[in-house]
Amino acid sequence: MKRFSAxxxxxxxxxxxxxxxxxxxxxxxxxxxxxxRVKISINCENAVKYLKDNKRVNPDILKDCEVGFKKGxxxxxxxxxxxxxxxxxxxxxxxSESVYIKGIDYLYEFDxxxxxxxxxxxxxxxxxxxxxxxxxxxxxxxxxxxxxxxGADIGNVFKAxxxx
Amino acid sequence: xxxxxxKNLSFKYPDRERFALSNINLGIKKGEFLLVIGESGSxxxxxxxxxxxxxxxxxxxxxxxxxxxxxxxxxKALDSAPKIGFITQEPExxxxxDRVYGELAFGLENLGLDREIxxxxxxxxxxxxxxxxxxxxPTANLSGGQKQLLNLASVMAMNPxxxxxxxxxxxxxxxAAVEFLxxxxxxxxxxxxxVIIAEHHLENAFKLAxxxxxxEDGRLFCCEAPEGLALLLxxxxxxxxxxxxxxxxxxxxxxxxxxxxxxxxxxxxxxYENEHYISIKELINNEEIIxxxxxxxxxxxxxxxxxxxxxxxxxxxxxxxxAGENGSGKSTILKxxxxxxxxxxxxxxxxxxxxxxxxxxxxxxxxxxxxxxxxKSVNNSYLELCESFGIEKLLSAHPYDLSGxxxxxxxICKLLLLSPEVLLLDEPTKGLDSFAKNELGMFLRERIKxxxxxxxxxxxxxxxxxxxxxxxxxxxGGIICENDCNTFFSGNSFYTTASSRLTKGIFxxxxxxxxxxxxxxxxxxK
Amino acid sequence: MxxxxxxxxxxxxxxFSFVTVFSVFNFNPVYLxxxxxxxxxxxxxxxxxxxxxxxxxxxxxxxxxVAALNPLFSHNGATALFxxxxxxxxxxxxxxxxxxxxxxxxxxxxxxxxxEVFDSExxxxxxxxxxxxxxxxxxxxxxxxxxxFKSFKEIHSAQSSFSSNQGRVRRFLSSFSAVITQxxxxxxxxxxxxxxxxxALKKRTRFSRFRFTAYDAGxxxxxxxxxxxxxxxxxxxxxxxxxxxxxxxxLNIMSVVLxxxxxxxxxxxxxxxxxxxxxxxxxx
Numbered sequence: 001m002k003r004f005s006a007x008x009x010x011x012x013x014x015x016x017x018x019x020x021x022x023x024x025x026x027x028x029x030x031x032x033x034x035x036x037r038v039k040i041s042i043n044c045e046n047a048v049k050y051l052k053d054n055k056r057v058n059p060d061i062l063k064d065c066e067v068g069f070k071k072g073x074x075x076x077x078x079x080x081x082x083x084x085x086x087x088x089x090x091x092x093x094x095x096s097e098s099v100y101i102k103g104i105d106y107l108y109e110f111d112x113x114x115x116x117x118x119x120x121x122x123x124x125x126x127x128x129x130x131x132x133x134x135x136x137x138x139x140x141x142x143x144x145x146x147x148x149x150x151g152a153d154i155g156n157v158f159k160a161x162x163x164x
Numbered sequence: 165x166x167x168x169x170x171k172n173l174s175f176k177y178p179d180r181e182r183f184a185l186s187n188i189n190l191g192i193k194k195g196e197f198l199l200v201i202g203e204s205g206s207x208x209x210x211x212x213x214x215x216x217x218x219x220x221x222x223x224x225x226x227x228x229x230x231x232x233x234x235x236x237x238x239x240k241a242l243d244s245a246p247k248i249g250f251i252t253q254e255p256e257x258x259x260x261x262d263r264v265y266g267e268l269a270f271g272l273e274n275l276g277l278d279r280e281i282x283x284x285x286x287x288x289x290x291x292x293x294x295x296x297x298x299x300x301x302p303t304a305n306l307s308g309g310q311k312q313l314l315n316l317a318s319v320m321a322m323n324p325x326x327x328x329x330x331x332x333x334x335x336x337x338x339x340a341a342v343e344f345l346x347x348x349x350x351x352x353x354x355x356x357x358x359v360i361i362a363e364h365h366l367e368n369a370f371k372l373a374x375x376x377x378x379x380e381d382g383r384l385f386c387c388e389a390p391e392g393l394a395l396l397l398x399x400x401x402x403x404x405x406x407x408x409x410x411x412x413x414x415x416x417x418x419x420x421x422x423x424x425x426x427x428x429x430x431x432x433x434x435x436y437e438n439e440h441y442i443s444i445k446e447l448i449n450n451e452e453i454i455x456x457x458x459x460x461x462x463x464x465x466x467x468x469x470x471x472x473x474x475x476x477x478x479x480x481x482x483x484x485x486x487a488g489e490n491g492s493g494k495s496t497i498l499k500x501x502x503x504x505x506x507x508x509x510x511x512x513x514x515x516x517x518x519x520x521x522x523x524x525x526x527x528x529x530x531x532x533x534x535x536x537x538x539x540k541s542v543n544n545s546y547l548e549l550c551e552s553f554g555i556e557k558l559l560s561a562h563p564y565d566l567s568g569x570x571x572x573x574x575x576i577c578k579l580l581l582l583s584p585e586v587l588l589l590d591e592p593t594k595g596l597d598s599f600a601k602n603e604l605g606m607f608l609r610e611r612i613k614x615x616x617x618x619x620x621x622x623x624x625x626x627x628x629x630x631x632x633x634x635x636x637x638x639x640x641g642g643i644i645c646e647n648d649c650n651t652f653f654s655g656n657s658f659y660t661t662a663s664s665r666l667t668k669g670i671f672x673x674x675x676x677x678x679x680x681x682x683x684x685x686x687x688x689x690k
Numbered sequence: 691m692x693x694x695x696x697x698x699x700x701x702x703x704x705x706f707s708f709v710t711v712f713s714v715f716n717f718n719p720v721y722l723x724x725x726x727x728x729x730x731x732x733x734x735x736x737x738x739x740x741x742x743x744x745x746x747x748x749x750x751x752x753x754x755x756v757a758a759l760n761p762l763f764s765h766n767g768a769t770a771l772f773x774x775x776x777x778x779x780x781x782x783x784x785x786x787x788x789x790x791x792x793x794x795x796x797x798x799x800x801x802x803x804x805x806e807v808f809d810s811e812x813x814x815x816x817x818x819x820x821x822x823x824x825x826x827x828x829x830x831x832x833x834x835x836x837x838x839f840k841s842f843k844e845i846h847s848a849q850s851s852f853s854s855n856q857g858r859v860r861r862f863l864s865s866f867s868a869v870i871t872q873x874x875x876x877x878x879x880x881x882x883x884x885x886x887x888x889x890a891l892k893k894r895t896r897f898s899r900f901r902f903t904a905y906d907a908g909x910x911x912x913x914x915x916x917x918x919x920x921x922x923x924x925x926x927x928x929x930x931x932x933x934x935x936x937x938x939x940x941l942n943i944m945s946v947v948l949x950x951x952x953x954x955x956x957x958x959x960x961x962x963x964x965x966x967x968x969x970x971x972x973x974x
Binding site for chain 3: 216245249256261262263265270273279283286303315542579
Binding site for chain 1: 764765766767768770771772773774775776777778930931
């Protein structure tokens with residue numbers, strides 16, 4: 001009985017900490033306009049080359065998109081907003097400390113070999129921290145790029161550690 | 165042609181002064197059934213083990229042994245293993261395989277025989293020894309007697325020239341022991357295999373032997389046909405172990421051939437017919453310390469009843485012996501009385517709550533490295549008790565190094581340290597020779613004089629007849645007859661002692677050798 | 691009556707490795723359904739329908755739990771049912787969870803069948819093939835280990851007379867050490883008995899009651915053939931991003947049919963032999 005009530009309490013906390021929304025609700029939400037905007041693109045050219053099948057032919061999952069943001073928001077928030085507005089699937093791992101993007105548009109890490117996965121650049125630089133740690137500035141240009149070679153094929157040559 | 169010829173054989177264990185065997189000369193003929201007798205420590209086991217290369221003890225050997233005319237010590241291992249079979253007294257520990265057929269095949273596999281040959285041999289010997297039903301069963305499911313038969317069968321499957329058996333029936337109940345000896349005799353008769361067997365219960369084994377070798381302190385005293393041996397041993401303590409007919413013959417100094425069986429022995433006593441009897445002792449105390457009234461018991465909910473409406477009363481200060489077949493529920497009654505099990509119906513009353521229970525294997529009572537430590541863990545004032553029991557010599561020994569009789573007495577002492585009023589014994593004579601049995605019986609009688617009540621479950625009818633006050637027979641879940649020992653055994657015609665069978669219709673109520681002597685003396689005095 | 695388990699152990703091993711491997715490394719629900727059906731029917735024919743249904747109820751609960759939990763951990767899939775903290779909970783992930791549950795259930799069910807079919811005798815035969823000497827040792831331990839437990843129980847209960855003089859833990863420990871000493875004593879006798887019968891003198895043979903007959907060979911060949919064709923026509927079942935089977939060709943269909951045949955073989959065998967037995971009885 002003790003164990004059962006502990007389970008119930010745990011479940012309530014877990015559910016209480018989550019916001020559950022239907023798909024329509026989720027995609028219907030819009031950000032309040034603040035005037036601050038960033039450019040964001042998502043590109044999987046390397047995966048297209050690697051997979052060479054007819055299921056994935058378009059390297060541009062998201063091209064030249066502009067999204068608004070609030071002060072204090074991060075690269076991760078920009079990705080969420082962009083995906084929400086364009087109804088693109090994505091999946092992430094991690095908590096408030098460090099977020100890691102596992103997959104975007106059904107394209108996941110390791111889908112193109114052991115060294116493949118998603119990385120991002122802000123204004124041409126590849127930050128070596130989680131995407132929720134990089135604050136946005138007005139006019140930033142964010143690129144999400146799929147690599148098949150730990151970043152070497154997308155120009156991220158200085159990266160010491162492969163993931164995050 | 166002789167299978168073995170032992171020439172001037174002497175043997176000494178390392179670090180011992182005394183020779184375990186000295187200057188033995190003995191020839192064992194092909195197809196002979198040789199019985200080796202002697203008190204414990206006389207060198208029976210040592211002699212038998214000298215004949216098997218793989219089991220020969222380490223020590224100084226003098227003299228030699230020829231096997232089929234060649235030096236036994238130089239016999240190749242691949243010949244020695246199949247040609248000379250060896251069986252020891254532990255039915256369980258000798259088994260190697262988990263399945264019966266695996267055990268039968270074990271030796272043949274070791275010889276690297278072809279699989280189809282093994283199949284044929286194994287099948288043949290399983291049927292010869294009546295193990296067909298058990299063929300695929302786990303060996304753990306067999307009874308003690310079946311296990312020992314399996315050991316015999318698996319040795320026989322290797323086609324040995326000789327089989328050597330070291331007290332093979334000592335752990336078996338009397339019925340299984342007779343079956344085992346009969347199987348052995350049949351092998352000897354049918355296949356001509358040479359049998360060398362050491363035994364301490366001679367009532368059944370004696371008559372089977374072609375010759376009997378008597379060892380005394382490591383020397384071969386004589387090796388004679390059993391009929392001739394009885395007179396030679398007349399003044400020896402060992403003659404206590406001879407069949408009762410032969411003992412009476414020894415006592416009477418009769419003419420003619422020594423009788424070995426009850427049938428042959430009855431003739432000697434016919435002249436005393438119907439004149440003498442043993443009077444029945446009155447039992448003084450009628451207070452029942454344990455009384456069971458119509459108790460029922462089963463082990464599993466859907467199992468069969470082990471006890472059905474079983475009633476039993478044990479009086480304070482008596483020695484009650486409970487006899488019955490294997491699996492008749494004797495041990496179960498003991499556990500019920502002890503309180504380890506509970507009857508599901510009926511009333512069980514104990515006038516005393518201080519009971520002690522000796523399990524079938526007395527080793528199980530000892531868990532320390534010496535008898536003394538074990539005693540100390542029960543009661544610190546053990547020394548006086550041990551002195552009064554005369555077992556203080558055993559205190560420093562490791563419990564497992566004690567002989568069967570010593571272990572049994574030490575175990576009872578350990579229980580007596582709890583100062584119980586009732587002592588429950590489960591098969592206390594298992595594995596004991598006649599001398600140890602007598603000592604145990606006398607030891608118990610003394611404790612009874614001091615006020616102890618003893619309930620003893622036993623197969624050993626001689627032991628019961630000699631030492632118990634009353635005896636009950638358990639059959640079909642209940643006590644079917646119960647009486648003082650003399651009335652009990654003289655009333656039964658098969659389930660009784662050899663002495664009672666020998667004197668049935670001649671001496672009334674005589675059930676032990678001492679009873680017979682008493683009657684004969686009374687007859688001579690007249 | 692002849693039953694499936696009377697086939698030669700090697701044939702049985704071949705069969706059960708095929709079906710369990712196909713069940714464990716496979717999330718194709720088309721195959722898995724047949725696998726579970728075959729396992730459940732055979733299990734029922736061995737242990738009875740009631741026991742089978744009881745274990746099936748357990749598997750079903752497990753399947754539901756896996757199906758419900760998987761979407762919480764995997765957010766792949768195109769059909770978003772709802773969102774939890776920006777993570778989509780998808781129909782595809784639920785279906786994948788169900789397939790995973792199905793795979794676990796059928797593997798477990800096959801394992802319980804294996805437990806029924808392979809007794810110690812068959813296991814010993816299979817492992818003993820590597821070395822007849824090893825086989826003897828395994829056989830010995832199969833006998834000794836239960837014996838040790840039994841004698842521990844006996845010693846422990848014999849010690850109960852003295853329970854007032856020692857604590858429970860000490861009683862347990864002293865019984866334990868006594869068991870070890872007794873087993874060592876007995877093992878000397880066992881070793882003597884092994885030596886006396888010529889153990890380790892030369893290369894042993896290994897006797898077993900099993901004979902590999904043409905019947906067993908036929909069945910083994912049948913299983914290998916089935917396995918090969920099932921693999922040749924194997925098709926994958928895509929869960930992500932949308933559930934799709936792709937276009938099936940004749941080979942794929944043959945593969946499924948053969949897999950069904952393979953899974954149902956033990957049950958069909960029992961049914962066929964049962965009928966044959968009845969007929970042969972009615973002829974008497």
